[in-house]
Structure formats: structure tokens, C-alpha cells
Amino acid sequence: MNDIYSAFTGNIPENYDHYLGPIFFHRCAEDLAVRIAEGQAEQVLEIAAGTGIATRYLRNQLPGKAHITASDLNDDMLRHAQQKFLPSENISFQVANAMELPFEEGQFDVVTCQFGIMFCSDKPLVFHEAHRVLCPGGRLLFSIWDALEHNPLPRVINEMLAELFDGDAPAFLQLPFSYHDQTQIRKDMEKSGFSDVRFTTLDGECVFSRPKNAALGMVTGSPLRLEIEQRKDTTIDEVVNKVMGRLKTIFGERDCRVPMRWTVISANRAD
16 A cells, blocks of 8 residues: 555544545445444454544444454544544454454454455455454455446546646545456455355435535545645645635535445355
């Protein structure tokens, strides 16, 4: 993984949580948590837990006796997540690389991840590690974004940034939408030992009261900010204002609702 793509540092975790959480992630997290709660879930590992958005929904859906281990590669994101929970909520937080999990074989009955697999450079290795730490009969459930063509908000911003930077748009905004080929994903998972791989594609809406909120979230709530700052030919405020203007033109000035599409994938460790 390129270091800059995992650099959710400074005020990026706060902006990610405040702006992008309500726009993209809360509805998806609730759906994922409900699916996990439908089966056995006594020891749950969440990888790429970020600021704890999905963790919160998991805790709300699962029985109190269920233990959740929330892990993330980025310590700043995980510290932000930890502030949301009481010590009594039966959650532990651990910095961990999804491609080299520091857990025992068969330790969990569920491994889950919301929109994190795409950032890992070796997806089959992530699946291998998830398979290793699951007990026999354990489940893997995770979500990914569909292609940019089915997600107009980031697509429009990416197109606008390409214009702004003379065809050389910052790469980060494309990365979350880069791993959606179901044939390839099934192949990667089955190679790692998973069976009964199932895909559920869902359509929803990005909802934001003002285009400024979406612009701030997309530009300052991810490592996209760092990519822009490294170029040194424009300021973050200038980019936010230009993105905001484009979003107003396309999606309106208030109470915006923009289609989004993602996929939930589930599989079992059979042995």
C-alpha cells in the first residue's frame, strides 16, 4: 500500500467522520451490521475499522456478550474511533495490518470490513489472513464500492479534479472504486479457501444538506488532501471551493440526494 493512501492523519479522521460518515457510510454500516447479527457472532474482528462507524452499528446490533476487536492500520483513525465507546462496551482496539493479522488461528467466528479491502495491495493475502483467523464455519462479510460509473458524486469530483490538474487527477479518489470485478473477487477468495461466496449489490443515496459539506469531506477527509498539498500549485481552500461550485451546478444547492452503489460480499470458512 502506498504510504500516502494510508495516511489518515492530522484532522483527516475528524473530517472523514464528520462529513463522509453521514454522506456515505452510516447507511451501509447499518446494513452490514444487521447481516452479521443474523448469524452467530460471539468473537468479531473488524479490519480497517477507521473511525469506528461500522463498529458503532455492530455494537448496537450484537448482544452485549459479543466481543468486538476493532483493528486498523492507522493509529490516528483508531484513536478517534476509541473515543466513541465506553470501556463497558466489550470492544478492544488494536493497530493491525490486514495483510499480517496479529491474531491466533481460529480466534474469531466473524471477520468483517467496511470499504477497506480496496486499499490493500495484496487482496488474496487479506483473504488468506481472514480465513486463517476464522474458526471452522466462521463467516467473512465485507463491503466494496461498485465502479465509479455507478457512483456519481465521486465520479463528478474526479472529473473536475482532472480538469483542474490538466488531466492528471490525484489518484486517491479512484482507489476506493478500483476493486469491484466480481469474477476476480470470487477467484481471490476461493483461492484463499473460502466457499459459498455470495454477492449482494445495493443501491442507495448519498445525502448531504449542502454541497460544501460534500466538498469538505471529499477533499479534507481523506489522503486526497495530502496528494493535493504535495503538488503545491493550489491551496486546499481553492480546491474545496471549486469542487463545491461544481457540485452546486450538478446536484443543486441544498438537500442533495445522489445515487450510490455498493456490494456486500459474504463467504464461509468450511474446514
